[in-house]
Amino acid sequence: MTVRLPSIEQLKDISQTFGLALADDDLLSFRELMRGPIASCARLDRLVEPKLPVKYPRAPGYRPSSEENPYNAWYWKTEIKGASSGLLAGKSVAIKDNICVAGVPMMNGSQLLEGYVPEIDATVVTRILEAGGTIAGKAACEDLCFSGASHTSATGPILNPHNVKHSTGGSSGGSAAVVAAGDVPMALGGDQGGSIRTPSSWCGIYGLKPTWGLVPTTGSMPISYSVDHCGPMCASTEDVARLLTVIAGHDGLDPRTQLARTDDYLAALGKGLSGLRVGVLKQGFGHPESDPEVDRIARAAIDSLAATGATVSEVSIPMHYEGPHIWSGIILEGAAEMMLKGYGVGNNVAAYYPLSMQEAFARGMASRLNDASETVKLVLLLGEYLHRHYHNRYHSKAQNLRVLLRDAYDQALKDVDMLAMPTIPFTATPIPEPDCAREVYVDRALNMQANTCPFDVSGHPAFTIPCGRKDGLPVGLMLVGRHFEEARLIQAASAFEARKR
Template sequence: MAVRLPTVEQIEDLGADFGLVLTTDEITAFQQAFKGPLTSYGRLDELVPPALAPVAPRSPGYRPAASENPYGAWYWKTNIRTGAEGLLSGKKIAIKDNICVAGVPMMNGSALLEGYVPELDATVVTRILDAGGTIAGKAACEDLCFSGASHTCAGGVIRNPHNPAHSAGGSSGGSAALVASGEVPMALGGDQGGSIRTPSSWCGVYGLKPTWGLVPTTGSMPISYSVDHCGPMCASVEDVARLLTVIAGHDGWDTRTIAARTGDYMGALSNPARGLRVGVLHEGFGHPESDPAVNEKVRQTIAALGKTGIASEDVSVPWHLDGPHVWSGVILEGAAEMMLKGYGVGNNVQGYYPVSMQDALARGMGTRINDVSPTVKLVLMLGEYMHRYYHGRYHSKAQNLRLLLRRAYDDALQKFDALAMPTIPFTATPIPPPDAPLNTVIDVALNMQANTCSFDVSGHPAFTVPCGRVNGLPVGLMLVGRHFEEATLIRLARAIEAAGDWKSN
């Protein structure tokens, strides 16, 4: 792809976009001035960058028919492994379809990427294969991950195994549904507003959003650099500990991981939680949309922990109610600039840039933008509106306010080892019908994040644990801990898991 010298007409248009008034002589002079810098782009075309080479041979796999994909949870099925022995030997893992697996199609739930096949393995994929895991396939997800429900995937609706008429949650709905239905014991999800924890809660599996910067996202399609997370979604606490042990830790390509501090997650499984203190977050229960039955299940579970020597008492963090506002200020412009206008990679971040993915998304944006979901259109237009007419000041202010939000949780966590609340204030919602009004389609995709999104902004680890059912649908209890203290959350989750079979209550 050669970079051509712009025409005088193009230079005039470029200047006009910035309000510049240029004379004909100035335009001609700028055209000549462009020649020198553009020689660098010619040389860049000749140079070969490093690549994230795959560690295992593989066939591309196949897209499963409906008969072997009853919940719409698979995008693609594979059987990739190295034969190595390690912590994941014998384990099948589904990879969320916003994460690159070399030679395997990747759609990220969107018509914009249909037909794209990456040539690289994401860092987390390489780590799984090196640890003896088997990549069983790509889990379907929401359109560019912009939904907390499971009805915007371009490949079709993803259904909840506990009631197929209800949402599996999003955006990592395929990952949760595959674990909940027993197809795989482990999956990877991504989380920018709750996208690991929402589907895990609604499908009744264990989902951990790690501390920001603990797990690298190299080779994954982002939403916004400062809120992107990748983490495990599993059938048991032990499997969460296994998968987190393998994928966590510094990655030279991802500057977010420079400060990463890993813990002994496997050792935490046998470390009793007796003596730990849990703060029951008052503001986590008081939302207008909160279901009293969900609140009661969570409180009953916390109370039962007292029998195992885990103390609990109520705590108030008023900033929790402002967290969603801070999150909106960060993610709307962040996503519009990095993922949409930045074609899935953005710029000015030291890291690995999957250029092939960038090119594929740019082509899709140019030819199929009208095929995206209403939630993608909403983020694109609203994010651009705030950037264009308010010059990014609200994004900047929200980034500054995140420090106060983080500090408020940190202050509470000086007294408690974890904070507890319902993961989602209500159980899985019905999937909207195909003819649902546009406002309904958007609302049910975004109305569940009151408790989850704040911790994407603050960066605290948050672990959703199944704790019961309401009307046959799972309820999740969310534990939030200090930065890089995932091991403490695993200890508490293990105690909840051991306390009883949530599926029977």
């Protein structure tokens, strides 16, 4: 790429956008003042930047046929083998398709990135390979991950293995479906509003959103810096503990991980529940959209924790009801600025930037934005409206209020070790018809997050575990702990899983 001085017409267009009253002589003067900075940009083009390492050989893989992919859950199949030994030896792992795997196509569920092939491995991918894992492929996801259901992906709806007429949940729907179908025991997901926990709950698997900053997102496409999380989605609690052990910890490139505190997650397995205090979150039940039977199943699961040795009491956190409003204020402008206008990477963060992904996404934004999902269009229009007409007020106020939300949970967690509630207030919804009204399309994508999105804002770890079924569809119980106390959640999940056997 060659950087050039702007033309007078280009500067005039920019000045008019911001209401600057500049004559042609002014513009010419500013143009001359830009020669030094533009020369620096030209020099940057000649310097060689560091790249994330690619340590294990691989073939590019292939797009699976419908016969091999009955739930439309795989975007791409591979077999990238890692080290000959390690904690994940013998384990195959699916990678959500917003995470870079070198030499393997990455679409992030969107036509805006169609045809892009990264040249880097994300940090979490390298760690999996170094631990002896095998990358089995890229799991399909929602269009730019902005949906909690599974009907917005550019490659078509992802089908729930328990009932193919129903959603897997999203945005990590492919990750949940390939684990639930038994294709792989482990997968990586991302979570900005519930995107690990919703599909894990609706597909009946184990899904852990770690504490914000515990797992690096280096080499992944974000939505919004302050709510981005990456974590394990697995067939068992033990597999969650194994995968989290491998991927957690500071990597030197994601500043969010500087304060990460890892733990011995495998040691938490099999410890039982004696002495653990569980707080039943009153506000996690009885939402207007709640299914009473889902509430009943979750309460029965909590009762079984008490029968296994935990101390159970009710906890009231009225601020929980404000969580979705605070989340909306953060993610709408955050996503519009970082994911869309920021060309998939944003700026002003001292982190690693995948330039090839940024450039590919910029081309897609320029040429294929009309092909984006209705949810992506909504986020762009509303986020930009709030930015232009309210000067980031609501994003800023929501960021300030997140402190109060976090503190409300922290205060309750002084008296109990974890909070418990239904993960999603209802079971998996039917996949809408292709010609459904936009209102149905959007509502079905975003109507399930009352209990999940507050913890993306507060950053607390949240673990969904399968706890029952209604009409053949899984129900999830969500356990929420103190920051960086994932081991306690794994301890409780392990005891619950053992009791079910």
